[in-house]
Amino acid sequence: MSSADDLLSLLEKADKDEQGLPPVEQWKPQRHADIDMRIARDGTWFYEGSPIERERMVALFSTILLREGEDFFLITPVEKLRIQVDDAPFVAGEVQQVDGKLVFTTNVGSHVVASAEHPIRVATDPETGEPSPYITVRKNLEALIGRSAFYQLIDWGREEGGRLLVESGGERFELGALEE
Known part of the structure; x- marks a missing residue:
């Protein structure tokens, strides 16, 4: 594949990335809680003070991220968990x-x-x-x-x-x- 083909595939991936996301705005879970999870300014995700090392897990969490006002949540159809974000997620x-x-x-x-x-x-x-x-x-x-x-x-x-x-x-x- 040529570098031009590689670049064009980036455009296609950008279109697909957003289409494949779960419909988090539509979910209205009954269970709400805060969890000890934080996203640092450099993009590192932490759980209970330790960095989350598994990139696939971070990528998965990023697909169920929701922002309401100044608050950030990980949301599923059954629960909504408030997390901390230092700057941008x-x-x-x-x-x-x-x-x-x-x-x-x-x-x-x-x-x-x-x-x-x-x-x-x-x-x-x-x-x-x-x-x-x-x-x-x-x-x-x-x-x-x-x-x-x-x-x-x-x-x-x-x-x-x-x-x-x-x-x-x-x-x-x-x-x-x-x-x-």
Whole structure:
């Protein structure tokens, strides 16, 4: 398979990733509880203070993740368990340009294409001025865009009216203001 074929398969995987998810928004379980599970800012999942080493288990948990307001839950048809998330539940560590689209790969192996439905946003720490870039993965769940992926976006960006913008599939996203 050529590298062009590999890149096109990323687009196909991004479409399939979201289609294969369970309908967590439709589930209304009777049992609710809090559990000692936390997702760190770097995307590491912890259970009772210990990192979850099995990548397949983390990937499975990520498919039943739900956000309501500021709270995050693992949800099944029979139970809804509140967990802690330090920042965003996912980290987008890689980005590639494929047919004029930005395709991100997350720490759980899912793919998402930046679009109106999956926007990129950059929050800036008011005290330090440090940017924290995110992409919406699904519904109101975001991935923190990793440093190297963000630098790649900056490299691909173009200046317009004092702002740095990137484009994906005809949608434009602001990465920040350019200093004069």
